[in-house]
Amino acid sequence: MALLCFAVLVFKFATVVADMDYGGVPLWINRLLGEPSVMSLRGRMDPAWFRANNPQACPQQCDCPIQWPTALYCDNKGLADIPDRLPDRTQYLFLQGNNISTLSSSFLANITDLRWLILDHNQLQSDKLDQVALQNQAQLCYLFANHNHLRSVPSALPAGLKQLRLAHNQISSISPGAFQNLHNLTQLLLQGNRLQTITEGELKGLVSLNLLDLSENLFSSVPRHLPPSVQQLYMSKNTLSGLDEDSFVRFLHLKYLRLSHCGLENSGIHLQVFNFSSLVELDLSYNKLTTIPIVPTTLQHLYLEANEIQEFNVTSFCREVGLLSYSRIKFLRLDGNKMSYHQLPSDWDFCLRVLESIYI
Ligand SMILES: *[C@@H]1O[C@H](CO)[C@@H](O)[C@H](O)[C@H]1NC(C)=O
């Protein structure tokens, strides 16, 4: 229970402070593995006290708390370069909120056990990133470089990566083969970049990918060549011209689909495009839909607020209504549309019989 409370606290804090939002997806820690606090120590701990009481070597520019001996907090120090002579023991390296533009081939020369490398909110540039800098870090599982100036996804990433967060850069391309060895990668954040397409082979190798965030890019359609293992696909804030019948058929496990602010109209959407049975949550808010699309009876959360919907047709949710055939929708948002509560047909609650909340 204590562990849970702590995690929730961290999450709340992380959503408020911009330089610690880590790409907007909470960073859960596993205390049993000795993972350190994900909060900056800024203003929370007296660095001078640690410096006086911690016998371990610690670069001048960093804070080294006694309770997490393998963590180095060098965040928000105005650093233009990564400190020299990082201690060999370093496993968790916090460098966010600095002014670092270069990753040299040698900065991790004496470190073999690095697990997290956090570089959010710096000035990293693709052409100043030495390709071999990270390659040999066999233990590296989290690499975060959200809010930098990268123009492409780096290549030669270590094969053990589990999370790669590169949100809010200027990425318009993926280096060839960048992902081919990353069989353990489960999260890939690329929102807020300049990607237009993903070609066949570019994401090849990502056999364990679960969460893929491609929101706020320049896609005009759902890319054809995404890893079939994806369970959470976020594509909000792309201007999509439409959705074909087979846009999502390759994803046998897709549960959470976000397509808000995509300019979608009924005319561009195939009637059956969302009718696949793995789907649990669908966000179509802030589009231009005039009717409710057909959704599978397994769907539990549907967001349709701020569209132009004028009618509620029960057949969108239930093909037939019977004792065993009903919609699993629990949460439905229809507010900000062109319809009101009185327009619900008389039989609607027999179809939506497990509904917990409706906004209309
Ligand atoms: C690695 O260790 C050697 C020997 O202690 C030292 O000379 C060198 O400066 C270190 N390199 C880095 C990048 O810390």
Ligand SMILES: *[C@@H]1O[C@H](CO)[C@@H](O)[C@H](O)[C@H]1NC(C)=O
């Ligand atoms: C960050 O680095 C750039 C050049 O790399 C420099 O022009 C700028 O003044 C630096 N900003 C801070 C806050 O140090």
Ligand SMILES: *[C@@H]1O[C@H](CO)[C@@H](O)[C@H](O)[C@H]1NC(C)=O
């Ligand atoms: C991927 O994960 C598996 C299972 O945790 C592990 O045995 C394997 O070593 C990992 N692969 C790499 C390249 O780290």
Ligand SMILES: *[C@@H]1O[C@H](CO)[C@@H](O)[C@H](O)[C@H]1NC(C)=O
């Ligand atoms: C939606 O898919 C289900 C299961 O594949 C199918 O039985 C049903 O007919 C489809 N709905 C419509 C309206 O075609």
Ligand SMILES: *[C@@H]1O[C@H](CO)[C@@H](O)[C@H](O)[C@H]1NC(C)=O
């Ligand atoms: C509801 O949709 C079905 C299938 O699209 C259509 O046949 C039916 O006329 C619609 N019902 C109403 C009341 O609009």
